[in-house]
Amino acid sequence: MVSGVFWFLPVAALLFAIEYTMIVRYEEGVLESIFGQEYLDYKQRTPRWFLRPPAVRESGQHDWREAWWSEKSTLMQYGALIVIFLLKDRFFGR
Numbered sequence: 001m002v003s004g005v006f007w008f009l010p011v012a013a014l015l016f017a018i019e020y021t022m023i024v025r026y027e028e029g030v031l032e033s034i035f036g037q038e039y040l041d042y043k044q045r046t047p048r049w050f051l052r053p054p055a056v057r058e059s060g061q062h063d064w065r066e067a068w069w070s071e072k073s074t075l076m077q078y079g080a081l082i083v084i085f086l087l088k089d090r091f092f093g094r
Helices: 006-035 037-045 064-070 072-092
Strands: none
8 A cells, every 4th residue: 555556455465365374374283283182172162363252261371572572574574565665655756
């Protein structure tokens, strides 16, 4: 949207969906190798993409700082793209 190339939005959405599908599959494999059956049980009762309130509250810790930190490279990529598009617009116009 920043670039003004609106025809690319569906392409970007498709690329985003493909990228995150591959990331999620990889991360699920890692979690399965670490937690085994406990993770498989969790995976059975938890939707992959669309959130819903849990039927039973899960116990355990959740560290939001660690969760955000794990996404730092993705956030940096999108930040860099925005900066590049803004610079392009400023120096080269539309």
